[in-house]
Amino acid sequence: MFGIEINNIQTDKLFDVDRALENLPFLLEGVPYTLLLAVTGMLIGLVLGFFLALARGSERRWLRWPARFYISFMRGTPILVYLFVLYFGLPIAGIKLTATAAAVIGFGTNSAAYIAEINRASLNSVSSGQWESARALGFTYWQTIRRIITPQSTRIAIPPLGNVFLDLLKATSLAAMISVPEILNKAQIAAGRTVDSMTMYITAALIYWPLTMLFSALQDYLEKRYNRYL
Structure with missing residues (x-):
């Protein structure tokens, strides 16, 4: 079941540089779709x-319990199954989405569950004294959230939110399963055309890598910018 068979490894067949460069422009056509989805x-x-984070921490049950259910469901089910439901399942009920629309909705609503928990933790990290001070100054709930709580919690939330985005950027490759023409979808087409899956998939990986490095650098910049006020 877990056996591995190795016979006559040919390292020259693992990655064909010329073929990769020849198909690189075609694979790069998927980058705008990948960035759009992410x-x-x-x-x-x-x-x-x-x-969702505000509802999750609310004292009102009619807000708290639906938010908890939503977060639990989205975190407890595979995103690929959710994409299939949106793209292949909804047409049965008379709702038809394009592949790109289904992917955007799927990734957006799914990532919201993880972001909600990050926001809830960062909002809770702000001391209760801040709320009390705001009430003493006559601030409303939303004024307190906007002017006092959110600016302080943002600094704490940036690192985990950055990780969510990087995971989301790589997870967009699952959209290839519903025919969105992003990077992996282009690699699959090129692999079938060239009969060289290894080269095409490695080339796709080498495209994702600098994209994640770029956004990692942006995350570092935002962290430094917010931390300088400490």
């Missing part, structure tokens, strides 16, 4: 996750 999905997740 960035749009993250933005949806940030907005939805913020309000």
